[in-house]
Amino acid sequence: xxxxxxxxxxxxxxxxxxxxxxxxxxxxxxxxxxxxxxxxxxxxxxxxxxxxxxxxxxxxxxxxxxxxxxxxxxxxxxxxxxxxxxxxxxxxxxxxxxxxxxxxxxxxxxxxxxxxxxxxxxxxxxxxxxxxxxxxxxxxxxxxxxxxxxxxxxxxxxxxxxxxxxxxxxxxxxxxxxxxxxxxxxxxxxxxxxxxxxxxxxxxxxxxxxxxxxxxxxxxxxxxxxxxxxxxxxxxxxxxxxxxxxxxxxxxxxxxxxxxxxxxxxxxxxxxxxxxxxxxxxxxxxxxxxxxxxxxxxxxxxxxxxxxxxxxxxxxxxxxxxxxxxxxxxxxxxxxxxxxxxxxxxxxxxxxxxxxxxxxxxxxxxxxxxxxxxxxxxxxxxxxxxxxxxxxxxxxxxxxxxxxxxxxxxxxxxxxxxxxxxxxxxxxxxxxxxxxxxxxx
Amino acid sequence: xxxxxxxxxxxxxxxxxxxxxxxxxxxxxxxxxxxxxxxxxxxxxxxxxxxxxxxxxxxxxxxxxxxxxxxxxxxxxxxxxxxxxxxxxxxxxxxxxxxxxxxxxxxxxxxxxxxxxxxxxxxxxxxxxxxxxxxxxxxxxxxxxxxxxxxxxxxxxxxxxxxx
Ligand SMILES: Cc1cc2nc3c(=O)[nH]c(=O)nc-3n(C[C@H](O)[C@H](O)[C@H](O)COP(=O)(O)O)c2cc1C
Ligand code: SF4
Ligand code: FES
Numbered sequence: 026x027x028x029x030x031x032x033x034x035x036x037x038x039x040x041x042x043x044x045x046x047x048x049x050x051x052x053x054x055x056x057x058x059x060x061x062x063x064x065x066x067x068x069x070x071x072x073x074x075x076x077x078x079x080x081x082x083x084x085x086x087x088x089x090x091x092x093x094x095x096x097x098x099x100x101x102x103x104x105x106x107x108x109x110x111x112x113x114x115x116x117x118x119x120x121x122x123x124x125x126x127x128x129x130x131x132x133x134x135x136x137x138x139x140x141x142x143x144x145x146x147x148x149x150x151x152x153x154x155x156x157x158x159x160x161x162x163x164x165x166x167x168x169x170x171x172x173x174x175x176x177x178x179x180x181x182x183x184x185x186x187x188x189x190x191x192x193x194x195x196x197x198x199x200x201x202x203x204x205x206x207x208x209x210x211x212x213x214x215x216x217x218x219x220x221x222x223x224x225x226x227x228x229x230x231x232x233x234x235x236x237x238x239x240x241x242x243x244x245x246x247x248x249x250x251x252x253x254x255x256x257x258x259x260x261x262x263x264x265x266x267x268x269x270x271x272x273x274x275x276x277x278x279x280x281x282x283x284x285x286x287x288x289x290x291x292x293x294x295x296x297x298x299x300x301x302x303x304x305x306x307x308x309x310x311x312x313x314x315x316x317x318x319x320x321x322x323x324x325x326x327x328x329x330x331x332x333x334x335x336x337x338x339x340x341x342x343x344x345x346x347x348x349x350x351x352x353x354x355x356x357x358x359x360x361x362x363x364x365x366x367x368x369x370x371x372x373x374x375x376x377x378x379x380x381x382x383x384x385x386x387x388x389x390x391x392x393x394x395x396x397x398x399x400x401x402x403x404x405x406x407x408x409x410x411x412x413x414x415x416x417x418x419x420x421x422x423x424x425x426x427x428x429x430x431x432x433x434x435x436x437x438x439x440x441x442x443x444x445x446x447x448x449x450x451x452x453x454x455x456x457x458x459x460x461x462x463x464x465x466x
Numbered sequence: 467x468x469x470x471x472x473x474x475x476x477x478x479x480x481x482x483x484x485x486x487x488x489x490x491x492x493x494x495x496x497x498x499x500x501x502x503x504x505x506x507x508x509x510x511x512x513x514x515x516x517x518x519x520x521x522x523x524x525x526x527x528x529x530x531x532x533x534x535x536x537x538x539x540x541x542x543x544x545x546x547x548x549x550x551x552x553x554x555x556x557x558x559x560x561x562x563x564x565x566x567x568x569x570x571x572x573x574x575x576x577x578x579x580x581x582x583x584x585x586x587x588x589x590x591x592x593x594x595x596x597x598x599x600x601x602x603x604x605x606x607x608x609x610x611x612x613x614x615x616x617x618x619x620x621x622x623x624x625x626x627x628x629x630x
Contacts, residue, residue, distance in 0.1 A: 104492070106549060116557045116558045116596070117597070117601050118599065118601065119601050121599075122599050147494055153599065154539075155541070155595075155598050155599070155613050188490075192499075193499065193500045194499065194539075195499050195502070195539030195540070195542055196539055197538065197539050197540060197572065198596065198597075209499065211493065211495065212493075212495035212496045212497065212498035212525070214535055214538040230492055230493060232501070271601060271602050274558070274562040274563070275563075279601075279602040279604070281561075281602055315557075333505075345601065347559055347562070347601070353562065358563075362558055409593070438624075
């Protein structure tokens, strides 16, 4: 399969993380074009709108539209912010890390373009605390860029001034949710905020704020340099561009690969990841991280784009495919995933706090052989009680969606666990059961 | 106790660092979490009550508020930990490639009775941690802030055996 690439092209260069290499590869030319009078802020927003770029943080929201929600500074002169979401903690997802580590200047140029377009003069990069090397690389790149006059006052001699600061998180998944992130950035517990108000009206410190994912922003310089039409020539009509897909679990060659949106999952599995490992067969797969519904092998022909997966009752999410071979247990996978949501629920909403705990306990007991037939319908009704739109944030949805999916596609396997009083698959090893996880955060 | 710095109980170097940090934000307390990280790194690997109190004073917050923040975030240790901290990811991609075996091996090699425990000689604490964002290199653990990826059980033995 041959197609144009751009996202990972520079990562193969020696010292790809340095300013010299980035510049030699044409870096900071998009910024230069803009700042030398090429495009007004409104024109940049229109260009991004026209490109059809959709957010890569999981929800797929149109980026240009999001930028246009920021108030007009002539009518609303308040301070305004960009928060870069580098929390990357959706299980299965490990793409932003590569961009930060191997091509940090690409991210910085994207941030500067976004700030110019939204007339923001302060951006924060919220990096999950465990990402030491990615943090150090972006921090070093910021220093290099600052020394070269690319960050700070009157960038490239223009009227545009912008600062970028690094900010380290401390290991809570919920701080990837945009309002949880803002609370955390303000130095508080990462408790998501009810919406409205939306961040563009009242975000960080109550001021207009936009939150964007790392990979989303990374696309911006390419769009400015090559144009919206070029961008739309890749991917599908409703999901244009290339995307970073991570494929992990039971495959021969796990990795992060760049593909056009709309590429079939089967192609990614077979042509990139070398197929299922050990000569086994595919049993099931999570298409876009742990928050997306588990699908059976029969659906591996699906296209990896927002609409195709939504129609199939799942989601593109973060494009993180997690593959299970035919010796794996679908129920065990949900025991692990529900344990995660139980642990990560911030506890503000009773539906989520209680719901995630119940889901976890039920999946654990079915897997351990202590389940009852009624438990299967109980899973569905709990998930219905949690989502959609019943809680402050979408973590409850993230736990409910894969629950509905397993009941829909793997009901027989759930029933078999109950009937046999245990897992019919060979356990990879013993797992600690409910309650052993320690206290909730 | 001759000056402000000592009264705050934070080493002068950290106070200087934190003063720089708070300048990045419109509100002082925004630097709290990055500051807690630095305290944990510099002051014995965990956040002792005195450290939290000192931070409260620096950030002009109630100690209970700082405790509330610190206790929310899994990376902060509110009790002493071993000299080396091993965080084994037990989430989905790692589980599928043997995280539970890695965890068991890590406990065995370090002499930790179970995940969450510290070895008797105080050399190691082994923890279960959630997805570390390197799922295509599973299974993995984080040893004192450095990732070790694509682990085999022999790697676990070699790396942790060598760290003691
Ligand atoms: C529970 C939860 C966790 C999330 N974690 C992340 C994350 O780690 N990284 C990310 O970019 N977006 C994450 N998101 C999505 C963000 O809320 C937000 O939609 C995104 O950062 C917006 O950026 P985009 O429009 O560029 O995609 C999460 C959402 C939820 C509900
Ligand atoms: S849905 Fe869950 S994680 Fe989100 S705010 Fe409510 S309790 Fe917290
Ligand atoms: S699941 Fe272990 S690093 Fe993501």
